[in-house]
Amino acid sequence: MSKNTLTQLAIFVENRTGRLAEICKSLGDRGINIYGFSIADTEDYGIFRLICKRYQLAHQVLKESGFTVRENEVICVRVPHQPGGLAGVLSSFSKAEINVEYLYAIADTLIIFNLDNNEKGVELLRKSGIEIIRQEDL
């Protein structure tokens, strides 16, 4: 059975001109499509998180380009495209006392979540009938 989470790549990036461009170019050169990303940044560095279908290849390509890369599992859900859509998902997490570590939107109305308890989160989402996107659905 395929897993209910997506594998996200997180990359450590120094705040230097052209570093993000280098990441995107090295992926683009190998025909790897980026479905979505987010950046958390400080004065000195950032964490570039991205979602690709062929994440294993992407990981290898980035590693070869000298980047520090970390893989971790995140949940991807399709949020109803209507007012209160995201609120509904979030409130069901909070009722179940699951914390959101971070979230970001990728293509369309797909939202990436990293929760402090992803397993419990997936179970909850399935019960609520919210569509969960798998790696192969990308």
Added chain:
Amino acid sequence: MIHRLWDPRWETADRNTIQNHQLELLKEQVKRVFDKLPYYRKKMQEKNISPEDIHSIEDLRLLPFTTKKDFTENYPFGMFAVPLNDVVRVQGSSGTTTGKSSIAGYTRYDLETWANLCARLVTAAGVSSHDIAQVSFGYGLFTGGFGLHGGLERVGALVIPLSSGNTSRQIKFMRDFGTTALISTPTYALRIAEVMKEEKVGADDLSLNWGLFGAEPWSEGIRKQIDNDLGIIATDNYGMSEVMGPGVSYECLERNGMHIAEDHFIVEMIDPETEEPVAPLEVGEIVLTTLTKQAVPVIRYRSRDLSRLFTDACPCGRTGVRMEKVRGRTDDMLIIRGVNVFPSQIEGVLLGIEHTQPHYQIVLTRHGALDEIEVQVEVTEGLFHDEMRKLKHLEEEIHYKLKNELNLDCRVKLVEPKSLERFEGKAKRVLDLRAK
């Protein structure tokens, strides 16, 4: 643990024998230096001292110091006490800001002494005629390469004179030749371990047993890492071109301090400020007097290296005084907002944090009247996390531990791996951008 000795007669000599020997040679050496070396005769005359004033080893304290400045001022041959015709080799230290190196000369007898002392060194570190030794020290004026080379040949090891650099090739040779002993700077050993990881070469793919590392101060934490990464027993050794080169002191496999070759050198430990002897077991600057050097005899050379002396017995059977691993150099000492800081302290803190490879750089700047210290640490996969608060937590942990150790607020900056310069010779960990 099996301990072997190269020269048991002198390495296990009792205190009386050593001191009588030292006094006899010291008197001769002082007389010769006074007669042959104008720069030192002048120093002695200024202090109103003559060779006849030396009656005991303690009288050594009456004599003036020799410093690196004497070497640069007397560049190139002014430190030679024999005719050039009798000198068969020169070695030297890296140049100073004036562009002048310390030039050391060796007579045939000096080279013989040096090879024998380096034979003691490599024997103490585990090497014998059965070993295949790869010298990854630079060859050239630097004493490390040729010094260890001489000692290794003397004990009958098979020597590969590879010099430093081209790390992939170093690893290939270790594999192809079945190298059992690696001779380099500790920094370069770490670099080799790093490239081995990249090339997926494990310690078990090689035949290394011994690592003989010197030419720069290194911490016990670095030693642990080299031991583990290369699967070897890493020992420290010590020397400087001004008094000979490596072979002045060396660790045995007990690794509890470096045995000083007291039949060839007298060691003193002084307070670098007051120039007075420090109390037993106190940290001080190492001062060395050569007893047997012909070409460049040196009286009371200020090494600028900080260490401590141990006189208790060592299980290996060697009887001489031992010196602790060098903690730093008096001129490595950074004074930041009036606080004395050694790069080795910062290294110790970083090694204490799980997963941190010791790749770091210290950057000093001045803003107005205030010194700023920034410690740049490479973020490896083991340290990296996709959650910002965990990276922030790491920064805070390093900051907190540095503050505890140094009593200073350091700015901690996480940087990408391999963005810091790699060093194949001696490491340059400090970038001082404060206006002089």
